[in-house]
Amino acid sequence: MAEEVDVVVIGLGPGGEDAAGRLAEAGLSVVAVESRLVGGECPYYACVPTKMMVRAAGLLADGRRVPGMAGESTIGPDWAPVAARIRDEATDSWDDKAAADRLTGKGVRLVRGHGRITAPREVTVDDRTFRARRGVLLNTGTSPAAPPIDGLDAVPYWTNREAVQATEVPRSLLVLGGGVVGVEMAQIFSRFDSRVTVVEAGDRLVVNEEPESSDLLRTVFEREGIGVRTGVKVTGASHEGGEFTLHLEDEALTADRLLVATGRRPNLKGLGLDAVGLDENARQIPVDGNMRAADGLWAVGDITGKGAFTHVSMYQASIAVRDILGEEGPPAAYRAVPRVTFTDPEIASVGLTEAQARDQNLPIRTGTAQIPDSARGWIHKTGNDGFIKLVENTEWGVLVGATAAGPSGGEILGALAVAVHTEATTTALREMIYAYPTFHRAIEPALTNLTT
Ligand SMILES: Cc1cc2nc3c(=O)[nH]c(=O)nc-3n(C[C@H](O)[C@H](O)[C@H](O)COP(=O)(O)OP(=O)(O)OC[C@H]3O[C@@H](n4cnc5c(N)ncnc54)[C@H](O)[C@@H]3O)c2cc1C
Numbered sequence: 001m002a003e004e005v006d007v008v009v010i011g012l013g014p015g016g017e018d019a020a021g022r023l024a025e026a027g028l029s030v031v032a033v034e035s036r037l038v039g040g041e042c043p044y045y046a047c048v049p050t051k052m053m054v055r056a057a058g059l060l061a062d063g064r065r066v067p068g069m070a071g072e073s074t075i076g077p078d079w080a081p082v083a084a085r086i087r088d089e090a091t092d093s094w095d096d097k098a099a100a101d102r103l104t105g106k107g108v109r110l111v112r113g114h115g116r117i118t119a120p121r122e123v124t125v126d127d128r129t130f131r132a133r134r135g136v137l138l139n140t141g142t143s144p145a146a147p148p149i150d151g152l153d154a155v156p157y158w159t160n161r162e163a164v165q166a167t168e169v170p171r172s173l174l175v176l177g178g179g180v181v182g183v184e185m186a187q188i189f190s191r192f193d194s195r196v197t198v199v200e201a202g203d204r205l206v207v208n209e210e211p212e213s214s215d216l217l218r219t220v221f222e223r224e225g226i227g228v229r230t231g232v233k234v235t236g237a238s239h240e241g242g243e244f245t246l247h248l249e250d251e252a253l254t255a256d257r258l259l260v261a262t263g264r265r266p267n268l269k270g271l272g273l274d275a276v277g278l279d280e281n282a283r284q285i286p287v288d289g290n291m292r293a294a295d296g297l298w299a300v301g302d303i304t305g306k307g308a309f310t311h312v313s314m315y316q317a318s319i320a321v322r323d324i325l326g327e328e329g330p331p332a333a334y335r336a337v338p339r340v341t342f343t344d345p346e347i348a349s350v351g352l353t354e355a356q357a358r359d360q361n362l363p364i365r366t367g368t369a370q371i372p373d374s375a376r377g378w379i380h381k382t383g384n385d386g387f388i389k390l391v392e393n394t395e396w397g398v399l400v401g402a403t404a405a406g407p408s409g410g411e412i413l414g415a416l417a418v419a420v421h422t423e424a425t426t427t428a429l430r431e432m433i434y435a436y437p438t439f440h441r442a443i444e445p446a447l448t449n450l451t452t
């Protein structure tokens with residue numbers, strides 16, 4: 001016999017967790033179904049622990065920058081405090097009790113297990129069935145995906161989940177995939193003295209970003225001693241005598257560890273999507289501006305294909321909550337989605353890249369300014385690599401995209417995200433006063449340099 005509730009949330013990533021709590025606080029009866037950890041990938045295996053790793057690696061890098069700038073330094077990397085911080089402060093040894101208590105404290109009924117849609121507005125978890133009067137919200141997220149490389153499935157490679165649980169740094173590391181996960185992890189472990197090589201099938205690192213960002217990262221990586229192989233076809237993988245080997249067409253690369261960071265697959269299999277006329281083999285669940293995927297069904301987060309970021313998941317959750325509660329509001333808009341790759345330099349961008357804008361046949365021009373040429377960049381000196389790149393729609397005179405690469409690139413991006421989001425005119429941006437000497441003051445010469 002099915003239990004009647006108002007809403008069932010399947011999957012408690014950042015968006016699902018937030019939505020379940022808010023709906024319960026609004027007075028609805030909410031069942032939240034989670035098969036792993038309340039909070040999803042971000043707090044346990046992704047954003048939070050990896051940014052603790054980035055912070056630690058950054059401290060080492062700054063320590064190494066002392067000579068010639070501020071005296072002498074001797075750096076002795078130690079992974080133990082990083083591992084301890086991730087275990088104790090970030091993840092509580094990968095135990096979600098605190099998050100689960102927080103959720104149930106808001107009035108949510110937490111059900112552990114795999115949720116499956118068995119009919120419209122109906123969810124089954126093991127032998128329990130729930131009927132959701134208002135509907136079902138999906139936030140099932142993604143899992144690491146490995147490419148079909150001969151032998152790979154038989155080797156004990158790391159994904160992001162094992163990498164954040166590392167208790168020691170491998171002497172050498174092969175990173176398969178030069179996307180966001182790959183480049184962040186490569187620099188972290190390299191700065192802890194691992195000998196790292198990134199192996200990327202595409203012709204550049206962080207392929208979704210501006211080519212200038214890829215070039216910059218490659219330059220910095222090679223300067224730091226990180227091997228970068230792009231345009232490479234891996235034909236096989238093996239693990240023998242404690243050593244991992246990636247077989248390329250004409251050579252073999254070996255290391256103590258292999259990290260596979262080749263993208264994600266959406267957790268849609270076994271979710272019962274066919275019961276509501278959707279395809280579980282699709283790459284994403286199509287949603288409208290109110291996050292509706294079907295009658296009585298909402299979806300938020302990575303599975304919607306609108307940007308695999310925690311802030312997108314949370315943004316969409318707030319819209320879904322509003323819609324479920326029957327409140328009015330603007331539909332989701334994605335023209336100013338910000339993204340930050342937390343390498344050093346940080347690669348931060350918002351909106352369209354130049355290539356994306358050209359693919360949309362927008363009338364554009366671009367302007368770039370180099371951070372080392374700015375007053376603050378020159379003062380900063382070591383570690384000042386970076387640039388600002390602007391993409392302007394010349395018809396409207398507004399920015400449709402921007403990149404802030406460099407020290408604190410993600411923070412500088414704030415100003416550019418406001419400009420893209422509010423469609424501030426480039427005339428207005430030129431009339432602004434930019435504090436001297438800040439990194440963001442380099443926006444001014446980038447505006448001056450806008451040319452077709
Ligand atoms: C290494 C790494 C670093 C990252 N760093 C950042 C960063 O710095 N900033 C940023 O914005 N983003 C970052 N991301 C991306 C970010 O982690 C995700 O975008 C974010 O977690 C949002 O995902 P989500 O809401 O779709 O759900 P997820 O976090 O993927 O969670 C989905 C949840 O649903 C559960 N679930 C799935 N199917 C079912 C089912 N049938 N029944 C019950 N439960 C189910 C899963 O167990 C999981 O807990 C990073 C990703 C990785 C891999």
Ligand SMILES: NC(=O)c1ccc[n+]([C@@H]2O[C@H](COP(=O)([O-])OP(=O)(O)OC[C@H]3O[C@@H](n4cnc5c(N)ncnc54)[C@H](O)[C@@H]3O)[C@@H](O)[C@H]2O)c1
Binds near residue numbers: 177200340
């Ligand atoms: N700082 C952040 O916000 C942050 C950090 C990490 C991840 N994320 C999110 O997680 C998502 C997934 O990240 P990701 O790095 O796993 O995926 P990705 O799609 O960004 O990059 C995967 C890379 O692997 C390469 N690849 C695929 N098959 C390959 C093969 N056989 N051999 C060599 N290379 C191969 C691809 O060409 C691509 O460059 C990102 O898109 C991002 O949205 C965000």
